Amino acid sequence: MRIALLSDIHSNLEALQACLAHARRQGAERFGFLGDLVGYGADPCACLDLVIDLVDRGAAAVMGNHDEAALGGLCAEMNIPARDAIYWTRRQLAERHREFLARLPLTASVDGTLLVHASADAPAAWTYVSNEERAQRSLQATEARLTCAGHVHAQHLYYTSPSGGVREHPPEPGVPIPLTRQRRWLALVGSVGQPRDGNPAACYALLDGAADQIVFHRVPYDHFAAARKVIAAGLPERLALRLAQGH
Amino acid sequence: MERRLKPGEEHAGFRVLDLMHEGGMALLYRVCRAEGGEPLVMKLPRLGFGDHPACYVGFETETMLLARLTGPHVPRLVARGETGEGPYLVIELIDGPELSDFFRRAPLPAYEAARLMLPVAEAVHDLHRQDVIHFDLKPANVRFRADGTAVLLDFGLARHGRLPDLAGEEFDRPLGTGAYIAPEQVLGLRSDPRSDLFALGVMLYELATGVLPFGMPTTPSGFRRRLWTDPLPPRRRRPDLPEWYQQITLRCLETEAANRYATAAQLAYDLAHPEQVAIDERGRRLERIGLAARLARWLRLQRAPPRPAAAPSEHLASAPHVLVALDTGAGEALGAALREAVARIVQARPDCLVTCITVFEPSALTQQEDGEEIARGMMTERFMALRHWARPLGLPDARLRYHVLEGTDAAARIAGYAAARHVDHIVIGARGSGSLRRFIGSVSARVAAEAPCTVTVVRPEAHREPPAGATKP
Numbered sequence: 131m132r133i134a135l136l137s138d139i140h141s142n143l144e145a146l147q148a149c150l151a152h153a154r155r156q157g158a159e160r161f162g163f164l165g166d167l168v169g170y171g172a173d174p175c176a177c178l179d180l181v182i183d184l185v186d187r188g189a190a191a192v193m194g195n196h197d198e199a200a201l202g203g204l205c206a207e208m209n210i211p212a213r214d215a216i217y218w219t220r221r222q223l224a225e226r227h228r229e230f231l232a233r234l235p236l237t238a239s240v241d242g243t244l245l246v247h248a249s250a251d252a253p254a255a256w257t258y259v260s261n262e263e264r265a266q267r268s269l270q271a272t273e274a275r276l277t278c279a280g281h282v283h284a285q286h287l288y289y290t291s292p293s294g295g296v297r298e299h300p301p302e303p304g305v306p307i308p309l310t311r312q313r314r315w316l317a318l319v320g321s322v323g324q325p326r327d328g329n330p331a332a333c334y335a336l337l338d339g340a341a342d343q344i345v346f347h348r349v350p351y352d353h354f355a356a357a358r359k360v361i362a363a364g365l366p367e368r369l370a371l372r373l374a375q376g377h
Numbered sequence: 378m379e380r381r382l383k384p385g386e387e388h389a390g391f392r393v394l395d396l397m398h399e400g401g402m403a404l405l406y407r408v409c410r411a412e413g414g415e416p417l418v419m420k421l422p423r424l425g426f427g428d429h430p431a432c433y434v435g436f437e438t439e440t441m442l443l444a445r446l447t448g449p450h451v452p453r454l455v456a457r458g459e460t461g462e463g464p465y466l467v468i469e470l471i472d473g474p475e476l477s478d479f480f481r482r483a484p485l486p487a488y489e490a491a492r493l494m495l496p497v498a499e500a501v502h503d504l505h506r507q508d509v510i511h512f513d514l515k516p517a518n519v520r521f522r523a524d525g526t527a528v529l530l531d532f533g534l535a536r537h538g539r540l541p542d543l544a545g546e547e548f549d550r551p552l553g554t555g556a557y558i559a560p561e562q563v564l565g566l567r568s569d570p571r572s573d574l575f576a577l578g579v580m581l582y583e584l585a586t587g588v589l590p591f592g593m594p595t596t597p598s599g600f601r602r603r604l605w606t607d608p609l610p611p612r613r614r615r616p617d618l619p620e621w622y623q624q625i626t627l628r629c630l631e632t633e634a635a636n637r638y639a640t641a642a643q644l645a646y647d648l649a650h651p652e653q654v655a656i657d658e659r660g661r662r663l664e665r666i667g668l669a670a671r672l673a674r675w676l677r678l679q680r681a682p683p684r685p686a687a688a689p690s691e692h693l694a695s696a697p698h699v700l701v702a703l704d705t706g707a708g709e710a711l712g713a714a715l716r717e718a719v720a721r722i723v724q725a726r727p728d729c730l731v732t733c734i735t736v737f738e739p740s741a742l743t744q745q746e747d748g749e750e751i752a753r754g755m756m757t758e759r760f761m762a763l764r765h766w767a768r769p770l771g772l773p774d775a776r777l778r779y780h781v782l783e784g785t786d787a788a789a790r791i792a793g794y795a796a797a798r799h800v801d802h803i804v805i806g807a808r809g810s811g812s813l814r815r816f817i818g819s820v821s822a823r824v825a826a827e828a829p830c831t832v833t834v835v836r837p838e839a840h841r842e843p844p845a846g847a848t849k850p
Contacts, residue, residue, distance in 0.1 A: 287541075289541065291546065291547065292433060293547060297546050299540070299541040299542075302539050305540075307541070308441045310543070311459065312433065312464075
């Protein structure tokens with residue numbers, strides 16, 4: 131069973147479609163959405179319609195901080211362009227979209243793999259798993275052999291060491307990494323709709339359950355079109371620029 | 378306390394035949410499938426009370442890497458999994474001789490030692506090509522198949538350049554076997570494929586002299602000594618040892634990885650063609666390097682510890698073996714165009730090796746009474762033509778090799794040579810559009826189709842035909 135894990139789509143329809151098509155070509159049979167379906171981008175409704183359809187057919191999805199923000203509240207902790215995008219997004223969403231977002235759980239389990247948007251130790255606190263220490267806290271909070279998360283918009287792989295502690299391996303795109311059974315693993319799959327590592331190509335990961343391995347993928351897509359739509363929608367220009375720059 | 382499997386017992390669907398080997402880290406059993414069939418090897422880590430976590434990580438590393446590695450130079454992975462008693466691994470049984478069997482007869486004559494180590498170097502190159510560094514090469518970890526192919530065993534300390542370094546991250550002390558460990562491994566660096574070439578150098582030294590170049594140290598200071606001292610030149614121990622053998626051995630044993638062979642393929646090449654080894658001071662010296670040089674090494678080490686290298690396959694890409702196939706009668710224009718193409722390929726790759734070959738077709742002339750002498754003269758003529766062609770490239774002698782091959786089927790000879798000598802890139806000239814080409818077909822087209830590597834076909838400016846319909850200037 132191959133499961134494609136997609137996080138931080140952020141209303142970027144071009145990137146989402148490119149990743150879904152890529153994953154299907156790679157033999158993905160199931161999909162897991164790790165939160166932040168909306169925010170920043172210009173296509174919240176089209177992205178949600180795609181995801182809702184896949185969830186109706188068995189895909190798993192969890193809530194992210196932007197999904198929560200799109201339902202209401204002051205978003206005091208967000209920066210200004212992010213907040214502007216959320217206010218704009220609220221005006222676009224239909225009732226069915228709001229209902230879907232409101233029903234999203236904070237965590238989900240697929241064949242023993244834990245899906246969560248941020249850190250497993252406090253999923254609703256939206257902590258950034260940005261180093262080995264934070265990764266250890268997330269890994270200690272769960273029994274799952276593999277945790278998949280997003281939120282940090284870059285691809286990372288952490289794993290437990292038999293002598294205690296947690297180590298990091300920088301994954302290379304397209305290289306399958308065996309997830310040995312002697313350890314527990316935490317995969318940050320990167321962002322579909324707003325990569326921030328200097329490379330504009332969309333990120334996702336493909337988990338091959340039978341072979342116990344994970345592949346991190348980078349998928350080029352028409353980020354110019356996505357950026358044009360951001361500007362045409364009247365969203366902050368900075369959000370369009372960063373799609374081309376990848377940060 | 379760990380349990381021993383008894384002959385006849387079934388474990389994970391395999392029937393135990395006998396205990397083959399009891400190592401510090403694992404137990405090896407000869408087994409076969411429960412329903413019978415060829416004998417295999419089952420490896421079980423020693424996980425009993427008091428056993429070091431190294432056993433466990435080494436076993437995990439080996440399982441991960443054997444699942445990824447392919448080809449004749451590694452044992453085939455048959456099965457892996459876990460029972461209630463712990464993990465197991467079942468691999469192909471290589472029942473040919475062990476390399477260490479030959480070491481018991483050391484010292485061996487130089488040619489015999491080189492012939493013995495050639496397949497080992499080829500196996501190591503194949504491993505590096507698959508992005509894996511072994512880090513524990515020694516005579517006990519190499520076996521031979523019936524056809525003479527070397528098989529590398531025991532990947533417990535190995536590392537894949539693109540996967541998590543499970544073994545390396547677990548320990549603070551250097552990983553490896555005292556006698557064979559490379560200086561950079563002593564410093565804890567685990568990213569340079571040339572560390573494996575150092576171990577091959579230790580084996581070459583041991584085979585020819587019967588003595589280990591650095592002894593068998595067990596203390597940290599004993600390990601560190603090889604960071605600045607070099608071994609007694611083997612010819613000091615065995616004056617009859619040829620210079621080429623010492624040259625090859627000491628080049629592998631260079632303290633700094635950058636001064637060793639760039640790839641195991643280049644080492645294999647020299648072991649296969651000792652007569653072509655360019656001898657420098659390393660081959661001739663009869664004393665250790667001086668105190669001043671040793672002090673300089675030591676100081677350099679204090680100031681700038683060696684930097685980690687890229688993944689093994691990226692390192693190999695910086696040291697390609699380029700083969701230029703020349704038709705010595707093809708004219709100056711093509712020769713110059715070929716030279717320009719080769720110069721562009723080797724530019725910024727100081728570790729490349731360029732082999733110039735030409736295929737010599739024994740003609741009816743050489744069937745005459747004095748044919749052999751005439752043929753020898755023609756071979757020499759072509760050999761000199763190759764050297765003449767290569768001179769303007771300005772490459773040092775150590776980076777150039779020349780071969781005149783004999784045969785009637787030039788394309789097959791060139792492609793076959795490229796496969797046997799691990800060539801990464803062939804540069805060959807296109808034939809003009811003469812009647813001969815129409816008659817025999819294009820050698821370059823066949824080489825491009827049959828060779829196992831990249832092929833560049835070069836056509837000199839003057840030979841380019843304008844596209845149909847275009848007017849000539």
